[in-house]
Amino acid sequence: MSEELAGMVAIVTGGASGIGRGIVERFLAEGAKVMIGDVQDELGSSVADAGGDDALFCHTDVGDQAQVCALVGAAVERFGGLHVMVNNAGRSSPLKKGLFDEDFAEFDSVMRTNVLGVMAGTRDAARHMAQHGGGSIINISSIGGILAGGGVATYRASKAAVIQFSKSAAIELAHYGVRVNCLAPGNIPTPILRSSATEEDREKLDRFEARIRQTMRDDRPLKREGTADDVAEAALYFATDRSRYVTGTVLPVDGGTVAGKVMAPRTPR
Template identity: 80%
Template sequence: MSGELSGKVAIVTGGASGIGKGIVDKFLAEGAKVVIADVQDDLGTAVAATGGVDAYFHHTDVGDQAQIGELVAAAVEKFGGLHVMVNNAGRSSPLKKGLFDEDFAEFDSVMRINVLGVMVGTRDSARHMAKHGGGSIINISSIGGVQPGGGVTSYRASKAAVIHFSKSAAIELAKFEVRVNCIAPGNIPTPLLQTAAADQDRERLEKFEARIRQQMRDDRPLKREGTPDDVAEAVLYYAGDRSRYVTGTVLPVDGGTAAGKVMPPRKPTLEAVPE
């Protein structure tokens, strides 16, 4: 590793599992001191223990504004500053048969965690960064916020809101040398998809997930599977000095899915291959 984040302090919300843990691992490997924020105490404590003295777990519900303020204060107290904020924590909305069957019972929870949590995390971390030479804020959206589609409507709306908010914040905070960028992962195997169908029995859930995963593969131009580490590499770019002139951007990390549909397969012929 290059030590790209040596001397930097970072917070990763939702850092106990999935994409968040991949980011935590990447940051620690690159020399950062990392505060892992999550509601999963056992997992968060275990990740912090693996990270040693450079990792610290702080229980945080990002749907609670006060807890986010306490998180930022804890990072500054523990490690002496804050240079990178990754607003990654999120949840899905239930998958219904169609919009007519949607009761939006989980709407408030989805928006509070996915949107308000990002907004407050951006605000509170920027308050510190603006007084201490700037910093980098990376908000995790989804290709569901870039590319329209049926199902999980509250989730898609929340992730689209994250993108628009991030661009707006980037404009306002640029004068303080605080950069705000957004990453839109897609087709990354994490437990998030299962939460969209949590009301189904185990066998139906496994069939559902297998069907959705196969559909994602069919729609993805790149046929290799995406991993949390692929997202973490993109986050590392935004967190470090290589992106010091980059703000207000949205980077899909999705194997090309948001670029467009894959062409129908044709029988390969040697004549079709250019010399």
């Protein structure tokens, strides 16, 4: 590793597993000190323990603004500053058979985690960064917030909201040297897909997940599987000075899925 983040402090919400854990591990490897915020205490503590003195876990429900504020304060107190904020924590909405069967019972909790958590994290991080030379805020959306599709309607709406909010925040915070960008992962195997299954689906989970994953593969131009490391690499770019003139952008990390339909391969001439 090149130690690109040496001397920097980062917060990663939802850092106990999946994409968040991949970002935490990459940032630590690049020399950052990382505060991990998550509701999964055992997993979060394990990730922090593996990071040694450069990592700390703080139980954080990002849907609670007071806890988000406390997370930012804890990072500044423990490590002496804050340079990078990754608002990654998120959850899916239940996968229903169709819109007619949707009761939106999970609407408030999904929006509170996926949207309010990002908004509060951006605000609280920016308050510190604006007074200390700027910084980078990285909000994790999804290709589900870019591409329309059936199912998980609340999740898609929440991730679209993250994109619009991030662009608006980027405009407002640019004056203070605070950059705000979005990553939109797609087709990355993480536990969030499993959480979208209903109780009925969980009984047939293997077939359910295999079917969804195959559909994702069929829609993806690049045929290799994406990983949390791929998203972490993109997050590293936004965290470093390499992206010093980049703000208000949305970067899909999806093997080309949002670019367009897959074409049949042709033999080069």
